[in-house]
Amino acid sequence: MNDIPIGLLLLAVILMIVICAFFASTETALMSINRYRLRHKAQSGNRSAKLTERLLARPDRLIGVILLGSTFANVGIATLITILTLQLYDESGLVVASGVASILMFIFGELAPKTFGALHPERLALTSAWVYVVLDKVLYPIIWSANLIANNLLRLFGITSQQVSNHSLSSDEIRTIVAEASSLISKSHQRMLVSILDLEKITVEDIMIPRNSIAAINADDEWDDILEQLRSSPHTRLPVYEDTIDNVIGILHLKTVAQNLAHGDLDKETLIGLARAREPLFVPAGTTLNTQLHNFQSNRRRIAIIVNEYGDVQGLVTLEDLLEEIVGEFTTDPATLYRDIHQEANGSYVVSGSINIRTLNRRLGWNLPTDGPRTLNGLISEHLESIPEPGTSLKLGSYTVEIIQIGDNVVKMARLRDL
Secondary structure (H helix, E strand, O other), X not given: OOOOOHHHHHHHHHHHHHHHHHHHHHHHHHHHOOHHHHHHHHHOOOHHHHHHXXXXXXXXXXXXXXXXXXXXXXXXXXXXXXXXXXXXXXXXXXXXXXXXXXXXXXXXXXXXXXXXXXXOHHHHHXXXXXXXXXXXXXXXXXXXXXXXXXXXXXXXXXXXXXXXXXXXXXXXXXXXXXXXXXXXXXXXXXXXXXXXXXXXXXXXXXXXXXXXXXXXXXXXXXXXXXXXXXXXXXXXXXXXXXXXXXXXXXXXXXXXXHHXXXXXXXXXXXXXXXXXXXXXXXXXXXXXXXXXXXXXXXXXXXXXXXXXXXXOEEEEEEHHHHHHHHHOOOOOOHHHHOOOEEEOOOOOEEEEOOOEHHHHHHHHOOOOOOOXXXXXXXXXHHHHOOOXXXXXXXXXXXXXXXXXXXXXXXXXXXXXXXX
């Protein structure tokens, strides 16, 4: 041992530190690499990414290779420094040499390499994957034997090597990713993505047209009144009911009505027959929007009647209402867009009490609370805990509200202003 040149020993020590740094940096890189970006690269045909995915699929074997290599390097460094110290000094110098070796290993073999691996995980992981594939094959007998012992030990605690970590993301985690991707995704697209995620939380009750605001045809009305309603309706589809709105018999498509009217063969019996030909789609009040979207698709419908647990009609929801929850208002008709909202010269808004709060927030960019009542009338009544009188003023968050009109024990019209 004393005949080994000092220069060769120093070179061997440096080589061992480099080996130790390699395993330390690549371990950090492989364990912190973005799995979704890695999967995208692998699916795009990147061979390095495919190799990296294959390695990470068996973390027990990969960690075995890393630990075996780093252990070999650490033992080699300790041995070489001991030999080098004994050649230059006596045994009393071993304590100092051990301290120096520990500092060198901490800085150059662990801290700096791991920091580099954490800062550049993708570049380092994809490059080192080729080395680890070779090491995995060369060291397989040793790694297999070591893993056999380790896995049997872990099995005593109910852990198996097949239990690979679940890297799927929750809805809240996806929201965080979307929010942090502002430099890559426009604000409008961010809002749409978040709105899609919110479909599983919002129910049809949150966006429905309430019962007393449903535009529908009463088959018991006079024929002239029905014709006038057909001529003046802005909607292409109208529910038809007999006696009360709880007895909806069908959905009438005005295109079909217009065709029959043009041929002069439209009467009340024909109209009722056309309505019955299209049975209404009834959905429970607690149905989430993502479920309702599936209902619209599977039933090829655009309108659904919302009923409570007793079968009473609560409201109506349309495919357009649902899509507006994702993309926002997309109608180009100002009269349709603001049929329940009228802006005044002083910047305030005269709003129908029956308007849905989510719709009001979406159209005006406000943030009135949506976790309670679903209509403006309900929000005002809940806040006051009574039916207000015209002229009553109140404050809802940062918004002032003045009651303009009351009718049938509900707020018909109110004036709102954002402070």
